[in-house]
């Protein structure tokens with residue numbers, strides 16, 4: 001059996017890594033190839049993750065780079081069609097909800113190649129998010145839908161996906177987290193940034209709804225400056241956010257208790273998350289990782305496609321009204337945190353279950 005896994009953007013790499021390791025344990029049964037689309041291309045958005053996650057260099061690198069949604073998706077499709085024609089895989093495995101996920105699924109579907117979608121069924125019910133469109137369309141094309149939380153099963157059934165295509169496999173992102181957590185002890189990241197365990201706030205923000213307009217970016221700067229009056233803040237800045245901050249001449253308006261850094265590699269970022277007093281984010285994956293680590297998380301979005309992190313985890317979705325976000329920060333600083341539980345099957349064995357299903 002020949003399988004091509006697609007990895008394109010930063011949040012894909014830690015999902016593909018445990019699946020690749022598991023396929024390698026069965027190399028007598030499966031020839032596994034990795035195709036990196038090049039959606040993310042900076043060293044610190046891509047290569048550092050391959051190194052940290054001990055992934056081999058990709059078998060194919062498509063080098064598509066940035067562009068509008070249509071341009072990027074189209075470039076990935078054209079380039080991936082060549083790969084699929086050359087390799088004639090039995091199955092294409094895609095993860096998450098980025099443009100690379102949908103583009104390669106579309107190519108595979110039209111070539112009659114089976115598709116496995118890892119992290120299927122998540123829904124924010126907000127179609128203004130490009131990821132929501134990517135999720136819905138990828139799921140509708142997939143043959144194997146591997147779900148991380150129970151809400152995913154309900155969503156897929158509601159959309160008419162047959163029961164026998166849905167597999168509750170758990171969360172591969174947590175497989176990576178569990179595997180690499182011991183290595184964070186050797187990370188010098190806290191020392192390098194002069195941070196003390198449990199005494200700083202970690203921030204990541206890159207969603208269009210928070211960073212694409214000058215008005216929302218100004219609100220973000222005001223909000224973070226208020227947080228920094230109480231606690232040191234570290235803010236590793238995504239290239240998209242950095243560009244907008246520079247365009248709006250706001251990069252130098254953060255107060256000096258905010259450490260503005262470049263994007264940070266996987267293991268150092270885990271170390272920062274594990275030792276933070278709280279995390280403020282608009283990322284999807286970080287909502288899950290903080291829940292697993294029992295670290296309070298404030299999500300600056302109007303919805304989440306990962307409701308289990310709110311229902312039983314440590315996540316609070318506060319919307320994009322940053323006064324509400326500030327209230328949430330202050331209540332956490334007063335010690336009003338919920339401890340939270342770890343969702344079912346977030347146990348480090350998701351890749352094993354996924355590969356087991358695909359190889360039977």
Ligand code: UD1
Pocket residue numbers: 009010011039040041042043045046066067097098099100130131206238239240283284
């Ligand atoms: C993408 C995903 C988003 C995910 C995020 C994680 C889509 C629709 N969005 O958003 O779901 O949460 O990745 O990071 O797929 N850029 C660089 N260097 C890089 C990567 C990007 O400079 O290595 C710049 C690009 O030039 C572009 C901008 O960042 O202008 C955004 O990149 P893009 O891949 O389009 O979307 P993200 O915002 O990263």
